Amino acid sequence: xxxxxxxxxxxxxxxxxxxxxxxxxxxxxxxxxxxxxxxxxxxxxxxxxxxxxxxxxxxxxxxxxxxxxxxxxxxxxxxxxxxxxxxxxxxxxxxxxxxxxxxxxxxxxxxxxxxxxxxxxxxxxxxxxxxxxxxxxxxxxxxxxxxxxxxxxxxxxxxxxxxxxxxxxxxxxxxxxxxxxxxxxxxxxxxxxxxxxxxxxxxxxxxxxxxxxxxxxxxxxxxxxxxxxxxxxxxxxxxxxxxxxxxxxxxxxxxxxxxxxxxxxxxxxxxxxxxxxxxxxxxxxxxxxxxxxxxxxxxxxxxxxxxxxxxxxxxxxxxxxxxxxxxxxxxxxxxxxxxxxxxxxxxxxxxxxxxxxxxxxxxxxxxxxxxxxxxxxxxxxxxxxxxxxxxxxxxxxxxxxxxxx
Amino acid sequence: xxxxxxxxxxxxxxxxxxxxxxxxxxxxxxxxxxxxxxxxxxxxxxxxxxxxxxxxxxxxxxxxxxxxxxxxxxxxxxxxxxxxxxxxxxxxxxxxxxxxxxxxxxxxxxxxxxxxxxxxxxxxxxxxxxxxxxxxxxxxxxxxxxxxxxxxxxxxxxxxxxxxxxxxxxxxxxxxxxxxxxxxxxxxxxxxxxxxxxxxxxxxxxxxxxxxxxxxxxxxxxxxxxxxxxxxxxxxxxxxxxxxxxxxxxxxxxxxxxxxxxxxxxxxxxxxxxxxxxxxxxxxxxxxx
Numbered sequence: 001x002x003x004x005x006x007x008x009x010x011x012x013x014x015x016x017x018x019x020x021x022x023x024x025x026x027x028x029x030x031x032x033x034x035x036x037x038x039x040x041x042x043x044x045x046x047x048x049x050x051x052x053x054x055x056x057x058x059x060x061x062x063x064x065x066x067x068x069x070x071x072x073x074x075x076x077x078x079x080x081x082x083x084x085x086x087x088x089x090x091x092x093x094x095x096x097x098x099x100x101x102x103x104x105x106x107x108x109x110x111x112x113x114x115x116x117x118x119x120x121x122x123x124x125x126x127x128x129x130x131x132x133x134x135x136x137x138x139x140x141x142x143x144x145x146x147x148x149x150x151x152x153x154x155x156x157x158x159x160x161x162x163x164x165x166x167x168x169x170x171x172x173x174x175x176x177x178x179x180x181x182x183x184x185x186x187x188x189x190x191x192x193x194x195x196x197x198x199x200x201x202x203x204x205x206x207x208x209x210x211x212x213x214x215x216x217x218x219x220x221x222x223x224x225x226x227x228x229x230x231x232x233x234x235x236x237x238x239x240x241x242x243x244x245x246x247x248x249x250x251x252x253x254x255x256x257x258x259x260x261x262x263x264x265x266x267x268x269x270x271x272x273x274x275x276x277x278x279x280x281x282x283x284x285x286x287x288x289x290x291x292x293x294x295x296x297x298x299x300x301x302x303x304x305x306x307x308x309x310x311x312x313x314x315x316x317x318x319x320x321x322x323x324x325x326x327x328x329x330x331x332x333x334x335x336x337x338x339x340x341x342x343x344x345x346x347x348x349x350x351x352x353x354x355x356x357x358x359x360x361x362x363x364x365x366x367x368x369x370x371x372x373x374x375x376x377x378x379x380x381x382x383x384x385x386x387x388x389x390x391x392x393x394x395x396x397x398x399x400x401x402x403x404x405x
Numbered sequence: 406x407x408x409x410x411x412x413x414x415x416x417x418x419x420x421x422x423x424x425x426x427x428x429x430x431x432x433x434x435x436x437x438x439x440x441x442x443x444x445x446x447x448x449x450x451x452x453x454x455x456x457x458x459x460x461x462x463x464x465x466x467x468x469x470x471x472x473x474x475x476x477x478x479x480x481x482x483x484x485x486x487x488x489x490x491x492x493x494x495x496x497x498x499x500x501x502x503x504x505x506x507x508x509x510x511x512x513x514x515x516x517x518x519x520x521x522x523x524x525x526x527x528x529x530x531x532x533x534x535x536x537x538x539x540x541x542x543x544x545x546x547x548x549x550x551x552x553x554x555x556x557x558x559x560x561x562x563x564x565x566x567x568x569x570x571x572x573x574x575x576x577x578x579x580x581x582x583x584x585x586x587x588x589x590x591x592x593x594x595x596x597x598x599x600x601x602x603x604x605x606x607x608x609x610x611x612x613x614x615x616x617x618x619x620x621x622x623x624x625x626x627x628x629x630x631x632x633x634x635x636x637x638x639x640x641x642x643x644x645x646x647x648x649x650x651x652x653x654x655x656x657x658x659x660x661x662x663x664x665x666x667x668x669x670x671x672x673x674x675x676x677x678x679x680x681x682x683x684x685x686x687x688x689x690x691x692x693x694x
Binding site: 046048050051054208209210211213214215216218219220222223238239242243246247250251252267270271272273380 | 414418422518523525526527537544545615617618619620622629659664668670671
């Protein structure tokens with residue numbers, strides 16, 4: 001403790017000024033007492049995955065608005081800090097660092113790409129900050145790259161692939177082919193799927209990978225057709241996914257081959273229309289989940305944005321609900337207390353029961369498989385839930401990315 | 406699949422891809438021929454064509470009207486850009502054009518994102534070509550056949566335009582010796598505006614035509630502009646028949662290369678470019694430097 005004699009002139013002046021201001025302006029004292037809880041979201045708002053970043057931003061903004069209307073957390077208002085990273089890992093680290101140093105922010109969410117998250121997590125200890133992931137799929141984040149200040153509220157890529165493969169165990173398809181985008185996620189997801197199919201004694205014929213930015217998929221579609229597979233697993237995202245589905249439909253591929261995928265956003269059927277009909281996919285969050293919390297969430301969302309919430313929007317909401325439960329349990333936003341509270345946090349929310357497990361900070365939650373169908377009131381196909389699996393079946397063992405059975 | 410039908414369907418498909426590449430490459434090469442500048446915003450005009458096409462098709466309910474209106478709008482915008490900005494820079498060195506057209510690409514991209522949002526948007530093929538044909542016993546989308554035909558018709562049209570019309574003559578003359586054309590009392594600036602507008606309009610048409618295959622999306626410019634540069638380099642900067650040859654060559658190499666050696670899919674186009682640059686540095690039909 002500093003004795004008064006050791007106080008610098010600047011400190012004395014500062015204290016005096018605050019004191020005087022507090023006496024003169026009573027509202028300042030109230031503001032000081034209820035210092036906002038700052039939540040930093042360095043998001044990929046532009047770049048190839050800009051639409052995902054925009055979804056996460058909407059999720060953060062609506063949650064903050066609703067939570068503040070309820071009085072914030074611990075009697076403190078919530079202040080959301082959003083910065084654009086353009087999907088660049090170096091920028092993500094820099095923007096997060098700025099939030100730490102400039103704003104004193106020690107809570108992060110919404111980092112969009114797994115490559116950005118992998119760049120940020122090694123710094124969390126130095127920053128004394130917590131990061132609750134809402135979107136990062138890479139299995140390594142809860143395995144070899146795991147750090148104690150990282151929490152994953154969302155469904156990971158291995159969990160998504162697992163849900164599809166569990167669904168396929170009882171589905172009539174026998175011969176499988178796979179196409180993926182030619183980079184880490186595409187290759188990783190296809191290899192998880194391949195090993196799952198082999199374990200399930202299905203016939204895995206082969207796979208092909210298309211470079212990111214492929215515009216013409218005709219030769220790949222020809223290969224899928226020639227393979228005589230009755231189902232094809234697709235791991236694509238963004239523009240490539242839309243182009244593939246549009247062209248596959250123009251070649252009438254879905255009439256011969258059932259298309260399957262690890263994850264699908266509502267942006268896909270909105271971009272390709274009926275070309276997405278019949279696609280079977282795992283989905284991290286589906287707005288059609290039937291429970292009262294979700295119904296209320298969907299209504300709130302519709303009122304704010306005039307549309308139903310998408311895959312990543314629901315995931316962002318859930319991540320912040322988990323964070324809020326942790327803060328309330330810890331009765332503090334101090335990093336150490338918050339971390340130990342989050343380690344055992346459980347919520348019943350829009351996707352049902354989610355429990356963070358202590359060993360690798362993964363949120364244990366059920367997996368969902370959907371089929372895209374036509375529905376009344378929607379101009380493009382929408383997901384219909386065709387299968388759900390409990391969390392203990394879809395989450396890999398602690399610090400693992402693959403499954404034993 | 407019998408080999409012959411594979412060969413035929415993939416060849417027609419390669420021609421349909423060549424058509425899309427040609428729509429971009431021809432404008433790029435004509436602009437370079439006349440103005441000696443590389444238009445970095447060309448891919449963005451292509452993308453703008455797709456987005457305006459999306460809106461026009463929704464408003465009018467007709468893909469064909471969109472295919473007329475969008476290129477027209479993009480062409481006018483291109484001509485205005487030449488008139489308003491590029492014209493002031495002809496006395497400067499080439500880096501000025503590089504900066505300005507690249508800057509325009511960034512600004513236009515952000516304006517498109519503001520106007521149409523970040524999500525990809527659907528553009529369906531016209532009803533008359535939305536079906537599927539049996540080509541040598543193999544299913545083949547009618548729209549791709551239409552694309553190949555449209556490319557051939559437009560290539561023929563541009564060739565006749567360059568050979569037989571007065572403006573075509575002026576364009577050829579200006580690309581050979583602008584000062585002489587100017588000395589003969591022709592307003593060279595007008596020729597430049599016209600060529601820039603026509604080039605951008607063709608890129609816009611390419612965007613509308615590509616949209617049913619790849620949707621109208623923010624990413625479509627970046628992936629296409631590189632291919633267009635490669636075509637122009639292979640064919641020869643400034644050469645109209647060169648851009649046609651380059652487009653066909655790149656499309657065939659990509660389609661058949663992807664099929665037989667998919668792991669090298671990305672490399673084939675550049676291998677061809679490298680080979681051409683080594684053997685004929687000025688491009689296949691270009692003037693030797």
